Each structure stands twice: as structure tokens, then as C-alpha cells.
Amino acid sequence: MCDCRKAFRDYKANHERRITKAFSELSESQRELLKALYENGMSKQEYADAIGVSPSAISHRLETIRKKLKKVLR
Template identity: 50%
Template sequence: MKIKYEFATETVEVEVSAEMYALHMELNRVEYNNNHRETRRHISLDTGLEHSEWLRSYDSDVYQQIAAEEDAANIRAAIDALSDSQKDLIQKIFDEGMSIKDYAEACGVKPSAISHRIRTIRNNLKEILK
């Protein structure tokens, strides 16, 4: 029987007895099974960049998302605790993008008064969110 060895530049065949051939085949099977058992759940780092997402940890993303959702819920609750006029000011200036000057003209007050109200609202929110 012949055992065939393939190298990078050549192929060699060796004539062996049936007994040696059976032993060779058994050792190859055992080596294959051991290698398969040890590596079948592993991902080679040589597989390329397209698999780099397998190396990324998703735990931190989940925790950050949960924390952001909790923060948003707390901020909404804090805003709900403000007076209606304060909520209106927040909505007009921060949500709709109205300028302080335009809001002051609509309310019939000076822009410095609106700036003071915004400072008061920020302080109130800080107290609520402690």
C-alpha cells in the first residue's frame, strides 16, 4: 500500500505494509478527531475582517441603551413636574427652535427675563433629577 504526502513543492508516495498503512490511517483519524473536537467551536482570526463583528462585545451597547432609556424617562418625568408655562417655554425654545428674542416678544417681556426663566427651569430640573 502507498501513503501519499503532499508538500508545497512536491508530492511523495511511500510504499508500506498493510499493517503500517492501517496504523497510519488510524493515527490520522485520531488526530483529525482531536483537532475537530478542539477547534469546531472556534473562529479563526485568519478568516478576515468581515468577521470582526464576532469579536465585538454587545454587552456594553445593551447597558448603554438601557441607561439612556432610563435617563430619558427620568428627564420626561422631571419636565412633567414643571409648570405649564415652563413646559411651553421649553417646547418653543428647545424643541421648535424659537429664538429667545422672538419668545420674549411673544410674551411681551425682555429677552433677559426669558434667559432668567430658562436658568430657573434648569435649576429646577437639576433639583428634581438629583
């Protein structure tokens, strides 16, 4: 096997481990928010209505998640 293929596989495996670890650092509610928006295709407004908060609260929560993931993935 070509060394570049092995290097790519190693890089990909390491990347997946880092992503899994980063997501494990999120709270259950943070993971639920990401799942609702990015897997289930809900809008911020729809999710905010479903849990009884404002869309700006959802935006703030997403910013908190982004900062947390950025810190963990450094």
C-alpha cells in the same frame, strides 16, 4: 446578547424615565418656553415679544428651569 448591550439599553431606558419625570415637574408655561426656543427655534427676543415680557425675563425663566431640572435629575 452581549451584557454590555443590555447594560446600555437599561441605562438608556433609565435615563429616558428620569428625563420624562424631570420635564413633568415643569409647569405648562415652562414647557412651552422650552418648546418655543428649542423645538421651534425662536430666539429669546422673539419669544419675549410674543408674550409681552423682556428678554431678560426669559433668561431668568430659563435659569429657573435649569435649576429645577438640575435638582430633579440629581
